[in-house]
Amino acid sequence: MSSISLKNVSVSFPIYTGTTRSLRQEILSTLGGKISAHAKTTYVDALHDITMEIEQGDRLGIIGHNGAGKTTLLRVLSGIYPPSSGEIKIDGEVTTLTDVSLGMDVEATGWQNIIFRSVMMGKTYKEARELSPAIAEFSELGEFLDLPVRTYSTGMFMRLAFAISTAFTPDILVLDELIGAGDAAFQTKSLARLQGLLDESNIIVISSHNLGIIKSHCTKALYLGKGSVIAMGGVEEVLEQHRVDNA
Incomplete structure (x- = not known):
């Protein structure tokens, strides 16, 4: 049986040269989340305190604006980014299509x-x-x-x-x-x-800006904003929350 369990998972990235607003905003748009500072070091808090359970048969759709933390979460689930804090447990073989060219060598045949x-x-x-x-x-x-x-x-x-x-x-x-x-x-x-x-x-996790894809392919939805969970549950309820927030 395949399953994914996240408990209080957060991901932060230190920005040692992040001294300008433009650079910080560029990093934010790529990684998502929000900026914080600790002991004179600037951090991007890309994910904050994510807790969720995904079981066999689930099709989870992830929605949110650019910079919401969707790609970071996908990379955590794919094993590309380790959590800065919290626990993650995955039972089952994971294939990620977030970057289909990962691991390819252009000099090889x-x-x-x-x-x-x-x-x-x-x-x-x-x-x-x-x-x-x-x-x-x-x-x-x-x-x-x-x-x-x-x-x-x-x-x-x-x-x-x-x-x-x-x-x-x-x-x-x-x-x-x-x-x-x-x-x-x-x-x-x-x-x-x-x-x-x-x-x-056994399990699908898909991030998309196309809400029609989420409706047609998913049984659950996760709505992220600035690296935090805004809503998670049935597709219709979560999409309605998204609609209300963006009306």
Whole structure:
């Protein structure tokens, strides 16, 4: 059984050179949360005292304005950021689609990157090699897989990254918006694959500005503001709170 438990989780980032308003605001817009100061060191409090339980079968949608802390929370759930304080417990294999190119080496070939990225996502080298033919077929890159990734167009690079990142169904899927890659035909194929992951994963956590996506794909919603929980519960109730706050 997959599950995620957060108890009083906070994340703070020290800004040792954050002496100007413009720099502080730029960091805030990227990480979310609010600025505080302790012992002459400036901090961005990206998340503050987050407590929640996500169980098998849950589809959690995260909403909030830019800078609310959504991406930071996704990165905590993905294991990219450790909490500064509090406790987090995750049972199950997590796949994150917040950055599908994470772990790829532009100097290596497409085939080599299939192995690198698959291993980074938790597969053994043997499993990565077994997955390689199916990933290659889905990417439709053919002989280009023998070339260094630095020679790829942006579209080709995203095809490969997406094909690798969605090659297997995880226990827990974390993603930032619904993503596609490549031309119209490939986007249709990639969205169909993504829909399969949404249907089959034990737990889904998705951040989106598209409230229609939250309504159609989620069973619970979390509304963040300045790194703190404003509301969490049923989708309709949380979206209504969001609507009232932004009327």
